[in-house]
Amino acid sequence: MSRxxxxxGGAAVTATAxxxxxxxxxxxxxxxxxxxxxxxxxxxxxxxPAYSPGEEAVRRTxxxxxxxxxxxxxxRIIEHIGTHVDAPGHFVxxxxxxxxxxxxxxxVPAVVVDISGRAKRDPDATxxxxxxxxxxxxxxxxxxxxxxxxxxxxxAKVGDPDAYRGTDAAxxxxxxxxxxxxxxxxxxxxAIRAIGVDTLSTDPGxxxxxxxxxxxxxxxxxxxxxxxxxxxxxxxxxxxTVGLIPYQEGSGGQARVFASW
Numbered sequence: 001m002s003r004x005x006x007x008x009g010g011a012a013v014t015a016t017a018x019x020x021x022x023x024x025x026x027x028x029x030x031x032x033x034x035x036x037x038x039x040x041x042x043x044x045x046x047x048x049p050a051y052s053p054g055e056e057a058v059r060r061t062x063x064x065x066x067x068x069x070x071x072x073x074x075x076r077i078i079e080h081i082g083t084h085v086d087a088p089g090h091f092v093x094x095x096x097x098x099x100x101x102x103x104x105x106x107x108v109p110a111v112v113v114d115i116s117g118r119a120k121r122d123p124d125a126t127x128x129x130x131x132x133x134x135x136x137x138x139x140x141x142x143x144x145x146x147x148x149x150x151x152x153x154x155x156a157k158v159g160d161p162d163a164y165r166g167t168d169a170a171x172x173x174x175x176x177x178x179x180x181x182x183x184x185x186x187x188x189x190x191a192i193r194a195i196g197v198d199t200l201s202t203d204p205g206x207x208x209x210x211x212x213x214x215x216x217x218x219x220x221x222x223x224x225x226x227x228x229x230x231x232x233x234x235x236x237x238x239x240x241t242v243g244l245i246p247y248q249e250g251s252g253g254q255a256r257v258f259a260s261w
Contacts (some may be wrong), residue, residue, distance in 0.1 A: 005201050041258075051165075079253045083224075088221065098246050098251070099246035099249075105222070111236050128182055145192065150177070150197045198230050224257065
């Protein structure tokens with residue numbers, strides 16, 4: 001690369017950051033293996049942060065190998081705890097439910113939009129249309145039927161439910177998500193299949209009426225919440241497999257999510 005090209009590239013990154021359109025690509029991205037397989041799923045535990053306190057999973061041992069000859073647990077969970085899917089019918093009357101999502105919709109290309117730098121400074125940060133346009137200038141057009149995943153770095157807080165929810169003294173939640181305008185852009189202009197986040201909700205925590213859920217579900221698309229390890233997969237070129245549990249009339253449900261590239 002010539003000195004002039006290097007200077008121009010550096011200027012472009014600086015200008016983009018100054019405009020607040022996107023965070024520069026983290027150094028970790030350059031260390032991602034050329035080919036890989038990554039689990040994007042958190043182990044579901046009784047202490048995993050719930051959107052609202054009191055919604056945590058509960059489990060008990062039903063029988064054990066000693067003395068019963070086999071081991072079995074009973075779980076009490078809501079559909080929207082841990083790494084999970086929001087089906088279109090989660091917020092939209094008549095929207096499709098978990099068993100109606102087809103395998104072809106659950107194995108799709110994925111791109112990762114990194115806003116972790118901005119989220120570190122502002123817990124209410126969102127993925128904006130500007131972020132998406134800056135991403136495409138750097139990495140190319142977002143593929144049709146893709147899952148667009150937000151990496152905010154929020155996974156570092158998952159061991160502390162209060163920090164993960166970001167609840168302030170007034171009870172308002174603070175964590176990153178998508179903007180409704182960005183989701184509308186992705187649905188109408190890029191025909192995406194899903195969005196996903198490394199936080200409790202595809203809407204930012206401060207959202208009062210869940211605009212993103214309504215836009216996404218109204219377009220018959222699904223969401224992924226509480227994704228892990230998004231910093232370990234490349235910005236483009238990966239494919240995710242969403243192993244959704246098809247609960248009867250499920251508004252969504254737990255999923256094992258893998259990325260391969």
